[in-house]
Amino acid sequence: MSSHAQLRPPGRLTVVEPGMLSLVQDRGRPGYAHLGVGRAGAADLAAMVLANRVLGNDESAPVVEVTNGGLAFTCDVPSFVAVTGAPLPVKVGARRRWTHEVLSVAAGEVVALGMPHHGLRSYVAVRGGICVPPVLGSCSTDRLSGLGPERLRVGATLGIGPGRGRLPVADLVVAPPPPDPAEDVRLPVRLGPRADWFEPEALGTLLKTRFEVTPDSDRVGVRLAGPALPRRILSELTSEGVVEGSLQAPPGGRLTLFGPDHPVTGGYPVIAVVRERAMPVVAQLRPGQGVRFVRG
DSSP states (O other), X not given: OOGGGOSSOSEXXXXXXXXXXXXXXXXXXXXXXXXXXXXOOOSSHHHHHHHHHHHTOOTTOOEEEEXXXXXXXXXXXXXXXXXXXXXXXXXXXXXXXXXXXEEEEOTTOOEEEOOOSSOSEEEEEETTOEEOOOBTTBOOOOTTTOOSSOOOOTTOEEEEOOOOSSOOOTTTXXXXXXXXXXXXXXXXXXXXXXXXXXXXXXXXXXXXXOEEEOTTOOSSEEEEESOOOOBSOOSOOOOEEOOTTEEEOOTTSOEEEEOTTOOSEESSOEEEEEXXXXXXXXXXXXXXXXXXXXXO
């Protein structure tokens, strides 16, 4: 049995304040699309992996994904903690700290995350990893299917696994935070699989227009305000498989850029797909932020 599934983990993390939305995430549960189950997992996988690396955890160890800051918690045993992703101020007890460094936390000491200066999602890792029961091989919360742990609430407790290998040097290991993004983010795409359902000018509009992230965006998809993309084929599309990064274009509606909790099938044509390497950038998009698509 893995350390993430132990019945009696050596420590416990207790939520004092959950923030706007805090979820347990890992790499997700790929391979179940044929059963109607998506991957889910951390929206910014690069930030999740980094948080685990600086603590000496397995890269896939579960972490807490925090949207727009605000999480506060305690550990009932002395712990090492790392926060990555969207940079924000961190308080450990009375000490003011920051993201992207190893934090030494005494038992019972409150760790409190502020609001991110830019970006949207931050990742909290604890040495030893978060221990919750896996579902279909993953500890991730899937907001669409309802699989995995519930969103964190006041008083929720999570197990902390045993640290293995060499301990990090407390408060000295520093990893660089992500750069402050430009006002408009450029996302590389490959056209298709249904680009031929659109008029030729629609492709030009997609690649030359500034779109804007809307407030109703979530882990299922980033909704984008912008011009409609005229269709050449107006008939209904039989539902077909879709992947993370798909740009789905309903008739006369807003583009939706599918995120980690996306449905596994869709009934609207996908005009393009954002490259996998750019999805950590997508995870950090905030409402009102501009997006431009480029072929690449």
